[in-house]
Amino acid sequence: MxxxxxxxxxxxxxxxxxxxxxKKISExxxxxxxxxxxxxxxSIFFTCELAKRITVPVTIDFMSCSSYGAGTRxxxxxxxxxxxxxxxxxxNVIVIEDIIDSGxxxxxLLEILSARKPxxxxxxxxxxxxDRRVMPVHVDYTGFEIPDEFVxxxxxxxxxxxxxxxxxxxxxFAE
Numbered sequence: 001m002x003x004x005x006x007x008x009x010x011x012x013x014x015x016x017x018x019x020x021x022x023k024k025i026s027e028x029x030x031x032x033x034x035x036x037x038x039x040x041x042x043s044i045f046f047t048c049e050l051a052k053r054i055t056v057p058v059t060i061d062f063m064s065c066s067s068y069g070a071g072t073r074x075x076x077x078x079x080x081x082x083x084x085x086x087x088x089x090x091x092n093v094i095v096i097e098d099i100i101d102s103g104x105x106x107x108x109l110l111e112i113l114s115a116r117k118p119x120x121x122x123x124x125x126x127x128x129x130x131d132r133r134v135m136p137v138h139v140d141y142t143g144f145e146i147p148d149e150f151v152x153x154x155x156x157x158x159x160x161x162x163x164x165x166x167x168x169x170x171x172x173f174a175e
Contacts, residue, residue: 005152005162005169009144014126014154014168017143018046021124022053025094025141033057035091037113039105040064040082042098045155045163046126046143050096061086065105078108088116094141098155099127101148103135110137127151127168144168 025034034054038047040062051058064082093113100106106123114121124141131148146168152158153165162171 003158004172004174005165006172007167008146008149008151008170009168011166014143014166015049018049018126019053021141021143022050022055025050025124026053026055029054029056029092031056032092033059035086035088035093035118036060037084037093037095038062039095039097039109041163042155042157043096043126046098047096050124059086059091063109065109078105080112088113088118091118092120093118094122094124097123097125099129099151100125100137100139101129101132103133103137106137107135126154127156 034056036047036051036058038044038060041064047060051060061084062082063084065078065080095106095109095113097106110121110123122140123138125139126143128139128142128145129148130145149170150158151168152162152171153167153169155163156168157163158171162169
């Protein structure tokens with residue numbers, strides 16, 4: 001079975017949208033510090049590019065959780081793989097995610113993080129698939145809303161491959 005990738009969002013459009021999100025976050029947090037939580041592994045590319053475009057002071061920490069394994073659909077079971085290194089109490093926190101589809105993972109994570117008493121807690125995603133939502137999740141900053149297709153690139157993977165593509169592509173399988 002061969003895999004084909006069709007470009008969904010070109011690199012230039014991704015860069016432009018990240019620039020816009022960085023500007024918006026910088027304006028909203030003027031005079032404050034922002035603590036970004038990068039959800040590994042997928043959002044590492046997005047987090048780095050976004051952080052470079054935020055003009056207020058930024059700190060970064062990392063979390064890893066999984067609900068996929070090697071498949072193309074969420075298993076529905078969220079597993080926390082790596083927790084944060086730093087406490088969140090009193091910080092202005094923005095959780096950075098590569099993609100939100102079912103909402104299970106983010107709903108779970110936001111509940112955990114909220115209990116840690118941050119000053120504020122917001123969610124930023126590069127891609128949002130609202131058609132797949134089964135758990136309600138409020139997204140504060142969205143890069144792109146996309147249809148229910150399996151996407152790769154810009155940190156998103158299929159079985160750990162294609163993360164390094166500089167664009168968002170739709171992965172299809174040919175017989």
